Amino acid sequence: MPTAAAPIISSVQKLVLYETRARYFLVGSNNAETKYRVLKIDRTEPKDLVIIDDRHVYTQQEVRELLGRLDLGNRTKMGQKGSSGLFRAVSAFGVVGFVRFLEGYYIVLITKRRKMADIGGHAIYKVEDTNMIYIPNDSVRVTHPDEARYLRIFQNVDLSSNFYFSFNSVLSYSYDLSHSLQYNLTVLRMPLEMLKSEMTQNRQESFDIFEDEGLITQGGSGVFGICSEPYMKYVWNGELLDIIKSTVHRDWLLYIIHGFCGQSKLLIYGRPVYVTLIARRSSKFAGTRFLKRGANCEGDVANEVETEQILCDASVMSFTAGSYSSYVQVRGSVPLYWSQDISTMMPKPPITLDQADPFAHVAALHFDQMFQRFGSPIIILNLVKEREKRKHERILSEELVAAVTYLNQFLPPEHTIVYIPWDMAKYTKSKLCNVLDRLNVIAESVVKKTGFFVNRPDSYCSILRPDEKWNELGGCVIPTGRLQTGILRTNCVDCLDRTNTAQFMVGKCALAYQLYSLGLIDKPNLQFDTDAVRLFEELYEDHGDTLSLQYGGSQLVHRVKTYRKIAPWTQHSKDIMQTLSRYYSNAFSDADRQDSINLFLGVFHPTEGKPHLWELPTDFYLHHKNTMRLLPTRRSYTYWWTPEVIKHLPLPYDEVICAVNLKKLIVKKFHKYEEEIDIHNEFFRPYELSSFDDTFCLAMTSSARDFMPKTVGIDPSPFTVRKPDETGKSVLGNKSNREEAVLQRKTAASAPPPPSEEAVSSSSEDDSGTDREEEGSVSQRSTPVKMTDAGDSAKVTENVVQPMKELYGINLSDGLSEEDFSIYSRFVQLGQSQHKQDKNSQQPCSRCSDGVIKLTPISAFSQDNIYEVQPPRVDRKSTEIFQAHIQASQGIMQPLGKEDSSMYREYIRNRYL
Known part of the structure; x- marks a missing residue:
């Protein structure tokens, strides 16, 4: 069975x-x-x-x-x-x-x-x-x-x-x-x-x-x-x-999915822990910044991205035996009918509400989808401005509050939508308020309500000596671990700069709980200026830059360092250039990009006799299909949710074991040696010749190599707070220099392997090198993979000859103290007494031998040394295996067991039949 x-x-x-x-x-x-x-x-x-x-x-x-x-x-x-x-x-x-x-x-x-x-x-x-x-x-x-x-x-x-x-x-x-x-x-x-x-x-x-x-x-x-x-x-x-x-x-x-994927290695006293960040961009109502705002008639919002951070112990590969944890959060435009007119060529076009929605129909469709995928509670973190001299962003806040208030009056009290408004821009301008401290408080309250996913039960130490915050953690506790129930939905106007910083702070808080659940830290708390947080911050900046380029046309303008107010002066000029780049992209290239997205996603289908894509004055009717046909039957304005979804809350309905979800699965029965389920064979690929230089786990970003200082006496823990002058960045150089060195090394070391003579393709000409797989190469900013020689090359360039005191911690030109010399002499005498003297060598005088201490071992280990080794005892089972091996070379074969016969038959079937 x-x-x-x-x-x-x-x-x-x-x-x-x-x-x-x-x-x-x-x-x-x-x-x-x-x-x-x-x-x-x-x-x-x-x-x-x-x-x-x-x-x-x-x-x-x-x-x-x-x-x-x-x-x-x-x-x-x-x-x-x-x-x-x-x-x-x-x-x-x-x-x-x-x-x-x-x-x-x-x-x-x-x-x-x-x-x-x-x-x-x-x-x-x-x-x-x-x-x-x-x-x-x-x-x-x-x-x-x-x-x-x-x-x-x-x-x-x-x-x-x-x-x-x-x-x-x-x-x-x-x-x-x-x-x-x-x-x-x-x-x-x-x-x-x-x-x-x-x-x-x-x-x-x-x-x-x-x-x-x-x-x-x-x-x-x-x-x-x-x-x-x-x-x-x-x-x-x-x-x-x-x-x-x-x-x-x-x-x-x-x-295929579109968005971002990055992975880095957190080395905790030699124990590898992979931190992975995956962003999934929605293909519904997709487009560019000013051309796609708000929501369509089906409840899909613009710039909707699901971000998942995964933490796994890389010591064990299997999903069933390994330790894995994840946390998911979402960003997306405000779920209303609103837009911005870009024909006026203004940096901030006015916000317009295109359609009145007094019963929050489009918001109800959107939140019903979120209940089905994520469960409850749904927490909205609204970062748009609330106090303005002229109404601009505040229009969205007022409408969103009205929609959430209307929808909540029909939901059960335990599953109502949580709304958290916070004017992030206002707090950023204040000199008395620390933006990230306030975000950290919000993040703690959010993670305590939603919990996170982990596939292993609580460790014995956390049960015996639980942390105060651990007992207050939400989610669903099951015998095999914990489930995340609910989701944080963050938005500002563009869902770019402010949203990315807020998501980083929530992710940082969730990362602390994930590390604590895997037994890697003693308290669920992480400090800034540690190797772990800097590694995590770089992942989120790459994540934010990539999503910003896809939606806004430029990289992030305001980063985490900007809100921490520790960004260098040169960052201001970079922010100005990013702002200009974003404005140029929105004004001149967004329309062409939107046409390409509409054609690629099948929103527009070219047809003979109908207007072409470039002849349409707007794509509004392509994304709002109910405007061109009879209105479908709308669901109730009071019972606006799906009954099956609300019945299983707080669990997400998509993960509930029921007949509807079972129909989405295909189940097959395999022999345990089948290739279709052999992840060991898929990962290690014993049929291929590989090199350590091309191994992905050695090439990815590592906290020990890329962030930890290289000086002597530094605590190797990635959770130790570093001073700004102690960071590994000052030794390794800036990121662009390291990436350039990585690219040069990859170009020299990535010669493709020779083609197999057994392959089917041997009957025809080989393709060019562009068809070959590159698994260890380095991408641009969106790729956190770096080879091992990058930091060393930058270090040698900066300082070829370093002082001996800085390298070894001592100065060899200074004479040894009397105490150190006495300790070294004692060490030499102990070493001489443990080795057998040669028979022809001169016997030491009695005066010298009297001062030698004879050490008697108290363990069960043999007294081996560099001159002789006692042969180990071989047990009976090992002796029988060796004898069977010798007999096999002489033609005397042992009978095969059932499992060996099954394995051999499977090999023959896959190889020859």
């Missing part, structure tokens, strides 16, 4: 596109190249997409024979080797999707990727480069004059800029990026009875060759494999894959 559950790993992780005049053949395989699938794409249809998936799993030999037959069958003359009928077009790592404008379809392939994070052995990749290939043959192509313009608009969405995926996220995946860690681990810990019933409903999908042989039931080594549907709100290529979703096997579907 199966006794465990594991995420399913996709069998399509490498792709090769082969081309003939009539068809494209997309060959996909797993990393070990033991299982293959083939997709056939017709090229004779000018406007329709015809795809054939036989859903057969091929071996390497079968694929070789298939490609050989295709090559022979498509040559112009039988037996003529000079004109091959099948040639290799491109290598890739995944299919982004298929898109059509006014002519035929294009296929978009990921040709280059970079590893950005590692969560429980599951790699998260960033899209580095893509290739867009036109499918129909030139002989059947029907040209259109506007096709090239649509193609340029579509390609304005830079897929190499902060798009992420995991093999394979979503329907067939190793880690689902569209869901939180809490959801992913909750699914894996479902009761076995639920998994059995769900597997029975999908019996056709769960067929396993070993079931007929009885190996699973007899050996009891079966494992449930689980995969779930994606949360489509955070998937950006869903529209591009809709056309093939019902046609091809789910392993071909690779969903």
Whole structure:
């Protein structure tokens, strides 16, 4: 009987596109190249997409024979080797999707990727480069004059800029990026009875060759494999894959998210702890700063981003045996019908309420979605200005207060929406108020209400000597740990600068509780100017810069140092440049970017006989679809929530075990050695030759290497408060210098490995180096990965010859004191007395030997030294194993056990059958 559950790993992780005049053949395989699938794409249809998936799993030999037959069958003359009928077009790592404008379809392939994070052995990749290939043959192509313009608009969405995926996220995946860690681990810990019933409903999908042989039931080594549907709100290529979703096997579907992903290593006395930050940008009502404000008619708000911080002990890789913790918070525009007119070319266009909503209908839809995904309580931290000479931001505050007050009167008292208004800009101008101290108080109250997720029960020391704040912590306590119930929703006007600082302070408070829950600190409190907080602050600044570039067109203007009032004078000039860059982007390039987003997400579909995208005066009707049709039946203005959702609060309805959620799961039964669930094989890849220089865990940002001071006598704890002149930044140099040194080192050390002779691609020409995977390389500001030589190179450049006192703590030119010399002499005598003297050597005089102390060991260890070692005793079992090994070399074999037979049969099946 199966006794465990594991995420399913996709069998399509490498792709090769082969081309003939009539068809494209997309060959996909797993990393070990033991299982293959083939997709056939017709090229004779000018406007329709015809795809054939036989859903057969091929071996390497079968694929070789298939490609050989295709090559022979498509040559112009039988037996003529000079004109091959099948040639290799491109290598890739995944299919982004298929898109059509006014002519035929294009296929978009990921040709280059970079590893950005590692969560429980599951790699998260960033899209580095893509290739867009036109499918129909030139002989059947029907040209259109506007096709090239649509193609340029579509390609304005830079897929190499902060798009992420995991093999394979979503329907067939190793880690689902569209869901939180809490959801992913909750699914894996479902009761076995639920998994059995769900597997029975999908019996056709769960067929396993070993079931007929009885190996699973007899050996009891079966494992449930689980995969779930994606949360489509955070998937950006869903529209591009809709056309093939019902046609091809789910392993071909690779969903990507847009936002940010960064990971750093916190080294606590040699114990590695990974801090990961993931931001998921919503694909609903997406757009640029001034062109997308407020909410649409379905309750989706502009600039909605879900930020999750994950803490894991990297000493143990498994999700079931390891220690993992996470905390989630959200940012998003004020859920009202409002906008700003940018035609006046003002730095701050006036805020306009476009539509009266006295019953807060759009806010009700928005908060109902949040109840379903996050549970209760929902806490709103509103940072917009409240006191202004001329009403500007205050308009939003007044309307939001009215909407929340109206909605709360119908909710149960224990699940009402918590509203926290705080004029952050006003407190920043005050000399008597510390902004971050006030934010820290708010953060403490928020985390105590929502709690956080951790997959292990409270440690014995926290139960025996609990901290006062730990007893007041909210959330849901379960036998296997804690669940976060509820969410913090932070907003200002743009949801950029002020919001990012507030989220950092809440994340810093939650990080302290996460470290305390894993037994890494004795109190749930973290101080500024420690290595841990500086590492975490850099992650959040990279996170804020990336989201600001995506929505506002520039990096952050006000950072954490700005609100701490410790930013250098040069920062003011940088802030001015960022402000000008943001203004220029909003005024001149936002309209083109908005058109590209609308086309990429499928909000606008080009159609013959209808206005083109660039001819539309506004995209309002594209995002508010109810304005162009009859109004749908609205839900009650008093019972504005979904009944099933409110029934299970404070737990999020998406994580409740019920019939609706079970239908979103696909459960299969595997042998425990199957590659689809073997995360050890997926992570370590024993079939590949690797180098420590390219190992991701050694290349990522480390608190010990990049933040800890390099002087002697410094406390190595990352939780020790450092003085500004003690920080590792002063030794390593600034960030740009370190990144430049990293890039130079990577360029010199990242020579691609030689291609395998056993690979299927050996029958054709190799692709260029741009198709190869780069897992240890370094990106720009959004990538926290740095190689180990960066800090050393900067240090040597600054000071080639350093004083001996600074390096070793002593000055060797000074003579030893009498006390030190006496201690050293005693040490030498003790060492001489413990070693056997040579027979030919001169015997020491009795006067010298009388002063030597004879030490008698009291332990059970042997008295080994550099001259002789006593042979260890070998137990009986080890002796039998060695004898069996000797006999095997002589042809005398021992009988195999059942488990060894099962493992060998599995190896033969994967390798040759």
